[in-house]
Amino acid sequence: MALKRASISDIAKELNLAVSTVSRALNGYSRISETTRKRVWKLAEQLNYQPNHLAAALRKGRSNTLGVIVPHIDGHFFALVMKGIEAVANKAGFNVMLCQSNEDYVHEQKNVETLINAQVDGILVSLSRTTRDFKHFEKVRKRGIPLVFFDRILDGIDVSAVVLDDYQGGYQSVKHLLDQGCRRIAHFGGPQHLNIYKNRYLGYCQALRDHHLPVEEELVVFGDMKMEDGIQGMKQLLSLPQLPDAVFSASDFSIVGALQVLKEHKLRIPYDIALAGFSNETFTSLTEPMLTSVDQHCEEMGRAAIRLLLEMVQERTRQLSPRKIVLQPELLLRESSRWRQP
Amino acid sequence: MALKRASISDIAKELNLAVSTVSRALNGYSRISETTRKRVWKLAEQLNYQPNHLAAALRKGRSNTLGVIVPHIDGHFFALVMKGIEAVANKAGFNVMLCQSNEDYVHEQKNVETLINAQVDGILVSLSRTTRDFKHFEKVRKRGIPLVFFDRILDGIDVSAVVLDDYQGGYQSVKHLLDQGCRRIAHFGGPQHLNIYKNRYLGYCQALRDHHLPVEEELVVFGDMKMEDGIQGMKQLLSLPQLPDAVFSASDFSIVGALQVLKEHKLRIPYDIALAGFSNETFTSLTEPMLTSVDQHCEEMGRAAIRLLLEMVQERTRQLSPRKIVLQPELLLRESSRWRQP
DNA sequence: GTGAAAGCGCTAACAG
DNA sequence: CTGTTAGCGCTTTCAC
Numbered sequence: 001m002a003l004k005r006a007s008i009s010d011i012a013k014e015l016n017l018a019v020s021t022v023s024r025a026l027n028g029y030s031r032i033s034e035t036t037r038k039r040v041w042k043l044a045e046q047l048n049y050q051p052n053h054l055a056a057a058l059r060k061g062r063s064n065t066l067g068v069i070v071p072h073i074d075g076h077f078f079a080l081v082m083k084g085i086e087a088v089a090n091k092a093g094f095n096v097m098l099c100q101s102n103e104d105y106v107h108e109q110k111n112v113e114t115l116i117n118a119q120v121d122g123i124l125v126s127l128s129r130t131t132r133d134f135k136h137f138e139k140v141r142k143r144g145i146p147l148v149f150f151d152r153i154l155d156g157i158d159v160s161a162v163v164l165d166d167y168q169g170g171y172q173s174v175k176h177l178l179d180q181g182c183r184r185i186a187h188f189g190g191p192q193h194l195n196i197y198k199n200r201y202l203g204y205c206q207a208l209r210d211h212h213l214p215v216e217e218e219l220v221v222f223g224d225m226k227m228e229d230g231i232q233g234m235k236q237l238l239s240l241p242q243l244p245d246a247v248f249s250a251s252d253f254s255i256v257g258a259l260q261v262l263k264e265h266k267l268r269i270p271y272d273i274a275l276a277g278f279s280n281e282t283f284t285s286l287t288e289p290m291l292t293s294v295d296q297h298c299e300e301m302g303r304a305a306i307r308l309l310l311e312m313v314q315e316r317t318r319q320l321s322p323r324k325i326v327l328q329p330e331l332l333l334r335e336s337s338r339w340r341q342p
Numbered sequence: 343m344a345l346k347r348a349s350i351s352d353i354a355k356e357l358n359l360a361v362s363t364v365s366r367a368l369n370g371y372s373r374i375s376e377t378t379r380k381r382v383w384k385l386a387e388q389l390n391y392q393p394n395h396l397a398a399a400l401r402k403g404r405s406n407t408l409g410v411i412v413p414h415i416d417g418h419f420f421a422l423v424m425k426g427i428e429a430v431a432n433k434a435g436f437n438v439m440l441c442q443s444n445e446d447y448v449h450e451q452k453n454v455e456t457l458i459n460a461q462v463d464g465i466l467v468s469l470s471r472t473t474r475d476f477k478h479f480e481k482v483r484k485r486g487i488p489l490v491f492f493d494r495i496l497d498g499i500d501v502s503a504v505v506l507d508d509y510q511g512g513y514q515s516v517k518h519l520l521d522q523g524c525r526r527i528a529h530f531g532g533p534q535h536l537n538i539y540k541n542r543y544l545g546y547c548q549a550l551r552d553h554h555l556p557v558e559e560e561l562v563v564f565g566d567m568k569m570e571d572g573i574q575g576m577k578q579l580l581s582l583p584q585l586p587d588a589v590f591s592a593s594d595f596s597i598v599g600a601l602q603v604l605k606e607h608k609l610r611i612p613y614d615i616a617l618a619g620f621s622n623e624t625f626t627s628l629t630e631p632m633l634t635s636v637d638q639h640c641e642e643m644g645r646a647a648i649r650l651l652l653e654m655v656q657e658r659t660r661q662l663s664p665r666k667i668v669l670q671p672e673l674l675l676r677e678s679s680r681w682r683q684p
Numbered sequence: 685g686t687g688a689a690a691g692c693g694c695t696a697a698c699a700g
Numbered sequence: 701c702t703g704t705t706a707g708c709g710c711t712t713t714c715a716c
Contacts, residue, residue: 005485007693018703023695031701054400054461055693058708063396065439065460074421074624082415086442090452095460097407098440100428110432118407118437119396143347256628263630282416283625286598288605349709360687365711373685397709400692688715699704 006047015039065095067115069125071103076282077298084302092310101128109136122146122313124305132193146312150305153195162305162325166196169294169329170203173276177246177337178211182274186219188233188249200250200278219244230257245273252277252284252293259287275336289335297327348389357381407437409457411467413445418624419640426644434652443470451478464488464655466647474535488654492647495537504647504667508538511636511671512545515590515618519679520553524588524616528561530575530596542592542620561586572599587615594619594626594635601629617678631677639669
């Protein structure tokens with residue numbers, strides 16, 4: 001037996017009030033008599049009144065729902081970011097709709113349509129790896145739907161965003177490897193149209209330059225940042241006449257692939273080749289040796305992004321200019337890159 | 343400049359039709375002239391008409407949104423399940439709202455409220471580890487909102503569910519260890535009020551019994567299935583006068599904890615103690631040795647669960663009796679439990 | 685095949 | 701402080 005839910009008008013009838021009065025009492029409107037308010041609330045509870053948000057949404061033109069598009073939620077980065085997002089959003093009374101683009105541009109376009117259709121009040125996006133333009137977000141902006149990017153964005157686009165200082169992450173990792181005595185440091189890079197991979201690469205380059213070392217083309221391998229790419233990349237490096245003495249990878253997944261190849265070849269880590277990854281995935285402290293990596297303060301990034309979005313949603317009237325928030329990464333030193341005790 | 347979205351009545355006016363006719367044309371209603379249908383669709387595209395789902399939802403009393411409650415999305419099980427859920431739901435034209443209970447009963451209660459408030463058309467749940475009753479779902483059932491559980495459910499509750507045959511998973515793992523020659527097999531178990539942990543444990547017991555071995559109390563350690571629990575559990579086992587020669591854990595996280603303790607103690611795996619976990623987490627093939635585990639066919643579970651839910655949502659009229667779907671697990675043999683080649 | 689009209693449940697003027 | 705009224709955009713009888 002489906003329960004008929006009580007509506008505002010039910011309460012109004014019962015109490016001989018106007019629906020508007022009841023609505024105001026329920027919503028904590030100021031100019032309402034204390035007695036009325038109490039009567040309304042009491043009956044509301046008795047009838048187990050649940051507001052119909054759909055109706056309110058239709059009327060107000062806002063759905064109280066936010067949309068999030070991420071490349072995927074495997075791996076702990078996006079999972080943790082989501083945790084931050086959800087916590088803040090729910091506390092603010094917003095629901096969250098999650099879409100995964102599966103690192104696919106076409107899928108991402110559909111996600112955007114889905115969220116527009118669902119009439120979300122704002123959208124949070126971290127771009128898929130295969131996304132190279134902004135066309136699909138034009139409609140979002142035209143509609144005036146607040147939009148915030150986080151972590152992965154495209155260059156040269158003027159939007160609000162929360163990002164990590166990937167450049168610093170790259171720089172510090174490589175500086176650390178240099179401090180350990182490495183002089184021939186290779187790099188696994190990701191698609192360079194994405195800010196994160198480009199900046200990690202630039203950090204790598206700058207650290208080398210600051211140590212008066214050249215960036216050698218043969219030591220830089222670009223790929224898709226999967227484990228398989230690390231395996232191929234490492235094999236490629238091992239075929240060089242002169243081996244590298246360290247690898248800084250823009251992803252933990254590819255560095256763990258490299259790790260396996262090195263083990264097969266009986267190379268000692270970090271003694272023969274030191275390794276450093278990026279993202280502080282769960283498994284980095286479970287491998288042998290444990291992998292040095294960069295923590296991205298995922299939950300904080302999620303919280304910062306959603307806060308920014310909520311601000312925009314709530315102050316929708318005045319179009320504030322895009323804001324950018326940059327978080328600092330944290331280098332985590334582990335066995336794969338540290339053979340002298342500090 | 344916020345774009346004014348075109349509505350059905352805009353189209354109707356422009357074409358000198360009634361809104362009802364336009365609505366029917368758009369929704370593929372049969373008794374409508376081909377010409378009218380074409381005119382409507384053409385203009386709709388020109389105006390870039392986007393249906394207002396909120397309005398339709400209010401009118402129809404269904405939101406075209408489904409809710410999912412999971413304990414968390416770290417770790418690959420729920421992440422993959424979500425992938426399956428999303429794929430099927432979106433294809434069927436439904437949006438998905440995700441809530442994480444963070445393994446917390448109180449949080450889970452709030453999640454339920456959130457989803458009821460959002461007026462979802464159906465709810466998919468995997469219970470939190472601390473959930474021991476069903477009270478918070480009573481309202482869902484009273485309202486007649488279709489409800490499907492997956493993976494983690496409570497015993498003795500008659501609801502639709504998609505679960506893994508955890509008993510088989512446990513049985514096969516332990517049988518495999520016995521086949522390898524192990525005779526003193528320990529077990530790390532989880533909270534026994536949850537079907538999954540109980541069944542894995544029961545499978546363990548039965549396999550032992552089938553080999554005429556006793557279930558020894560000192561070899562069974564119950565905990566929370568985190569890495570830390572595995573560490574503590576293993577230490578406890580190592581303090582026994584007679585060591586076990588294998589451990590079957592109901593979770594990969596606790597078995598990886600055990601692995602670390604064993605390494606510290608310089609015990610050889612699997613020669614001194616063999617290990618087998620559960621869930622086929624990503625890291626199980628990255629540790630050294632790689633960990634034997636049980637794959638749960640996560641994505642398929644997600645798909646099966648959402649399909650079942652969609653069925654219930656769509657045939658809402660007749661209240662079909664609860665259905666249960668059981669998926670078979672797959673034992674993945676890896677180094678941590680296999681020293682003789684098969 | 686098409687139109688007219690009612691109404692989903694709520695909020696926001698505008699009155700008083 | 702409270703009531704009246706209109707209407708968000710859509711679907712769905714009920715007519716013709």
